Amino acid sequence: MKAAEQAGDWLKFWSENQKSLFQAWAEGMPPPFAFRGEQPMDGDPRKAADQMTELMKSSMEQWAAMATQGWPKPGAFDPEMMKKMFDPAQWKRAGSQFDMGLEKLTEGPTFATLWDLDRKMLNVQKLWMERSRDVEQYWEVVQGAWNRALDTFIKAVNDPKGETIGSGRQMLDLWLASANRALIEMHRSEEFLETQRRMTRSSTEYRLAEREIAEAFCEMHHIPTRTEMDEMQRVVTELRREVRALKKGAGK
Amino acid sequence: MRVKVDANDAVKELGDFTRRMQAGRELLDKTRDRDVQIATTPKREVWRQDKVVLYHYTSAAAKHTVKTPVLMVYGLIGRYTMADLQEDRSLVRNLLAQGVDLYVVDWGSPTRSDRWLTLEDYIDGYLGECVDFIRARHRVAAVSLLGICEGGVFTTCYAAREPKKVKSLTLTITPIDFHAVAKDSPPHHGLIGLWARSMSHADVDRLIEANGNLPGELMSFVFSMMTPVNALTKYNLGLFDVMDDEKKLLNFLRMEKWLADRPDHPGEAAKQWLKDLYQDNQLAKGTFKLGGRKVDLKKVTMPVLNVFAEEDHIIPPRSSQALGKLIGTKNYTELPLPGGHVGVFVSGKSQGILGKNIFAWLRKNS
Numbered sequence: 082m083k084a085a086e087q088a089g090d091w092l093k094f095w096s097e098n099q100k101s102l103f104q105a106w107a108e109g110m111p112p113p114f115a116f117r118g119e120q121p122m123d124g125d126p127r128k129a130a131d132q133m134t135e136l137m138k139s140s141m142e143q144w145a146a147m148a149t150q151g152w153p154k155p156g157a158f159d160p161e162m163m164k165k166m167f168d169p170a171q172w173k174r175a176g177s178q179f180d181m182g183l184e185k186l187t188e189g190p191t192f193a194t195l196w197d198l199d200r201k202m203l204n205v206q207k208l209w210m211e212r213s214r215d216v217e218q219y220w221e222v223v224q225g226a227w228n229r230a231l232d233t234f235i236k237a238v239n240d241p242k243g244e245t246i247g248s249g250r251q252m253l254d255l256w257l258a259s260a261n262r263a264l265i266e267m268h269r270s271e272e273f274l275e276t277q278r279r280m281t282r283s284s285t286e287y288r289l290a291e292r293e294i295a296e297a298f299c300e301m302h303h304i305p306t307r308t309e310m311d312e313m314q315r316v317v318t319e320l321r322r323e324v325r326a327l328k329k330g331a332g333k
Numbered sequence: 334m335r336v337k338v339d340a341n342d343a344v345k346e347l348g349d350f351t352r353r354m355q356a357g358r359e360l361l362d363k364t365r366d367r368d369v370q371i372a373t374t375p376k377r378e379v380w381r382q383d384k385v386v387l388y389h390y391t392s393a394a395a396k397h398t399v400k401t402p403v404l405m406v407y408g409l410i411g412r413y414t415m416a417d418l419q420e421d422r423s424l425v426r427n428l429l430a431q432g433v434d435l436y437v438v439d440w441g442s443p444t445r446s447d448r449w450l451t452l453e454d455y456i457d458g459y460l461g462e463c464v465d466f467i468r469a470r471h472r473v474a475a476v477s478l479l480g481i482c483e484g485g486v487f488t489t490c491y492a493a494r495e496p497k498k499v500k501s502l503t504l505t506i507t508p509i510d511f512h513a514v515a516k517d518s519p520p521h522h523g524l525i526g527l528w529a530r531s532m533s534h535a536d537v538d539r540l541i542e543a544n545g546n547l548p549g550e551l552m553s554f555v556f557s558m559m560t561p562v563n564a565l566t567k568y569n570l571g572l573f574d575v576m577d578d579e580k581k582l583l584n585f586l587r588m589e590k591w592l593a594d595r596p597d598h599p600g601e602a603a604k605q606w607l608k609d610l611y612q613d614n615q616l617a618k619g620t621f622k623l624g625g626r627k628v629d630l631k632k633v634t635m636p637v638l639n640v641f642a643e644e645d646h647i648i649p650p651r652s653s654q655a656l657g658k659l660i661g662t663k664n665y666t667e668l669p670l671p672g673g674h675v676g677v678f679v680s681g682k683s684q685g686i687l688g689k690n691i692f693a694w695l696r697k698n699s
Contacts, residue, residue, distance in 0.1 A: 238335060246336045248346050253570075257562045264561035265521045274531035282536050288543040311448065311545070318449040321383070325458055 201293050208287040215280040222267065222276050230256075230263035357576025369586045372414035374425045376437070380466045384441030385459045387466060390429055398432030399692070401477045401500045401699040402467055405437040406460065408483020409598045410552055412591070413437050415678050416481065419587050422679050427688025433695060434471075438463050440596070445545040448600035453624045455602060456490050464491070464498055475500035475635075477699045479691070482506050482648065482674075483606070486616065489656070490623060493632045501698045502633065503691055505640040506674055508648045510617035510655030511610050522646045524559045529611035537607045547603035549595035559646050588679065617655055631661035636698035638691065640668045640677070647674040666694060 234256050237243055246252050267273050296306040305313075380387035405425070407413035416437075417425040428435055438460065443450070467476045477500045480488030485507025492499040514523035532540075541547065557564035563571065575581035598606070615621035621628045637660060641653035650669065657665050668690055672683045 240335060243335045247338060248342060249338070250346065252336065257566065257570075261560075261562035265524075265559075268524055268558045268561070269520060269527060274527060277528075278531045278536060281532070281540065285536075285539045285543045289539065292543075311445075314446045315449045317446075318454075322454065322458070325462075 198294075198297055201290065201297065205287065205290045205294060208283065208290050212280070212283040212287045215276070215283045219276045219280045222273050226263045226267035227260070230260040233263060234259040353573065353577045357573065357582070360576060360579055360582055364582070364586070368583060369590055371419065371587050371590055372417045373420065374417050374423060374429065379436075379470070380463065382459060382462060384443065384447065385463075386439045386441065387463045388437050388439060390425060390435045390437065392429050392432070392434065394430060394432040396432060397434045399434065399477075399695045399699050401473060401475065402434040402436060402471050403428070403477045403479050403503075403695065403699070404463060404467060405435060405479045405481070406484035406488050407437075407440075407481045408485075408487065409440055409443070409455070409596065409602065410483055412594055412596065413439060413481070413484075414594070415591055415675060418591060418679050419584070422584075422681065422684050424678055424684070424688050424691075427684070428692060431688070431692040433692060436463070436467055442596045443546060443599045444597070448541070448545040450599040451601045452487075452490075452605045456487050456623060457494065460487055460491050461495065464495070468498065473500075474498070477501045477503065477695060479503040480505065480507055482508075486610070489630070489633065490621075490628050492635065493628050493630050494623070494626075496632050496634050499635050501636045501638070501695065503638045503640070503694070504653070504656070505687075506642055506645055506648050506653065506677060507639070507656070508610075508652045509659065510614065510652050512614045512617070513651040513655055514649045515651050518649055519646070521559045522649050525555055525647055526611060528555050528558070529607050532607070532612075534608050534612070537604055537612075541600040541604055544600070546597035546600045547607070549597050552598070553592070553595050556647070588675075617659065619659075630656075630659040633660040634662050636664035636666075637662055638666050638668060638694045638698070640670060640687065640691070642672050642674055642677045642683075643669050644672055644676070645674045664698065668694075
C-alpha cells in the first residue's frame with residue numbers, strides 16, 4: 082500500500098473514532114469505538130459507562146487545551162484547522178504550527194488504553210511529517226549537485242581553450258563526466274552525509290511507529306505480531322546455538 | 334563555443350546509432366535466460382545446516398596438485414557466484430583446472446528469521462563446522478582457506494581463533510583496517526566507510542530493528558553512490574554500448590545477474606559489521622571480540638597471501654595491506670592486481686593472473 086493510501090486509511094479511522102467519541106460525549110454515552118481493546122472495568126455496566134464518560138470528558142478537555150495551545154486560534158477546537166492538520170497534503174509543510182501541535186498532542190499525558198491507539202496514530206503522523214521534511218532536504222542537496230554539474234558542463238562547453246566537441250556522443254560524455262564528478266563530490270560532503278543520515282533515521286522511525294499500529298491491529302485480531310515473531314525467532318536461534326555447542330562438546 | 338559538429342558526421346552518427354539499436358534489439362530479442370547462466374561449474378552438496386550449504390566442486394583435473402583441500406568463503410554482502418561468473422572468467426575453473434581440490438560455502442538467502450545470527454554464528458559456527466567436516470572427510474589436520482571480501486574477514490578471524498586447523502590463508506579484496514584510505518586516492522574510494530561512519534550506533538540499531546536485516550537493496554544503493562553516473566546510465570548508455578556485440582552483451586547481463594542477486598545481511602551480524610568494524614575499526618585496533626573473546630591477529634601464524642585490487646573503490650588497497658603488520662607470521666605475501674573490486678575476479682585481464690598466482694602460492698604453501 083502506498084504511503085498516501087495508508088495515511089488516508091489512518092485519517093479515516095482516526096476521524097471515525099473521533100466522531101463517535103464526540104457524539105458519545107455529547108450524549109453522555111460510552112463511545113462505540115471502531116477498535117475497542119477491553120471490556121468494561123467491572124460487572125456494573127452503568128458504573129462502567131459513567132467511568133468511561135468521565136475519563137473521556139477529562140481527556141477531551143485536556144486534549145482541547147493542548148490543541149488550543151498548538152496553534153494561535155482563540156477558543157477551543159477549530160474544525161478547519163483539524164481538517165488541515167490531518168490532510169496528507171499539508172504534511173510536507175514541516176516545521177510549521179502543525180508540527181508543534183502534533184508534538185504537544187503526542188507528548189501529552191497518557192490516558193491509559195483509551196488513548197493509546199490515538200497516540201500511536203498521532204505519532205505516526207508526526208514522524209511522517211519529519212520523514213517528508215528530511216526527504217525534501219535530501220533532494221535539495223542532491224539537486225544542488227546537479228545544478229553544479231550543469232554549471233561546470235556549460236563552462237566546459239564554452240571554454241575557448243577546451244577540446245573541440247565533434248559529435249553528440251562527445252557532448253554526452255562531457256556532460257556525464259561533469260555530473261559524475263559533482264555527484265561523487267556531493268556524496269563525500271558532510272552536508273549530504275548528514276541529510277542522508279537524517280532521512281534514513283526518520284524513515285526508520287516512521288516504519289517502527291507504523292509497526293506499532295500494525296501490531297495493535299494484530300493484537301485485536303488474534304494475529305501474532307512482528308515483535309512476537311522476532312522474539313520467537315530469537316529463542317530458536319539461541320537454541321540452535323546451544324545445540325551446536327552441545328554437539329561440539331559431545332564430539333570432543 | 335567549442336562545439337563544432339560537422340553535418341555529415343552528425344548524419345553518420347545518427348545512422349550508426351540507428352544501426353546499433355536495430356542490431357541490439359534483435360540480439361536482445363533472441364537472448365534467453367539460459368544464455369545468461371552464472372556459476373555453472375559442476376559441484377555437489379556435501380553438508381548442510383540451516384540455510385548454509387557446503388559444496389565440493391567436481392574437478393576436471395586428473396589428480397590434485399595441491400595437497401590440502403581449499404575452502405572458498407565469500408561474505409554475506411553479495412554471493413560467491415562472482416568467483417565463477419562464466420566459463421572464461423572463473424577463478425573456480427582456473428583453480429580446478431590446475432588441480433586444486435576446492436570447496437565453497439554458500440550462506441544461502443537470509444530472511445527475517447535469520448536476524449539474530451551473529452558473526453560468531455557464521456565464523457565459529459557455520460564456518461567452523463565446514464572446516465571440521467572437510468578435515469574429517471579428507472583426514473587432514475588443517476585446510477586452506479580462501480576468503481573473499483567480507484569472507485576474508487571471516488577467514489582471518491577463524492584463522493586467528495583456530496590456527497591449528499588452517500594450513501594456509503589466502504585473502505582477496507579483504508578489509509582489515511576499515512579506516513585506512515590513502516590521502517591521494519580518487520574521490521570515489523572509501524565512500525562506503527564514510528557512509529557507515531556518518532551513522533551513529535543508535536542509527537544502525539534502529540535501522541536493523543526496523544528491517545530485521547540489513548537490506549541487500551540498501552547496500553546496492555550505497556555501492557551505486559560510488560559510481561553514480563554509471564549506476565544511472567547502465568541500462569541505457571551502458572547497455573547501448575554493448576548491445577550489438579553478443580559476447581559483450583552476455584558478459585553485461587551475467588554481471589547484472591550477479592549484482593541483482595544481493596541477499597539481505599543478517600541483522601545482528603550487520604550491526605557488528607557496521608559498528609564494531611566500519612565505525613570503530615576494532616579489528617585493526619586489536620579490540621574486536623567474538624563471543625566475548627578478543628580476535629588476536631598475532632595468532633595468524635600460517636602462511637598468508639593477501640591479494641588486493643589497485644583500483645578498488647570499495648576496499649581501498651591500504652585497508653587490505655594493513656594486515657601485514659598485524660599478523661604473527663613472516664610468511665606473508667602481497668599480490669597487487671590491476672583493476673577494481675569486482676574486476677579482479679571478472680575482468681579478462683586479471684583473471685589469468687589471479688588464478689595462476691593463487692595456484693602457484695598454494696602449491697608452495699599448502
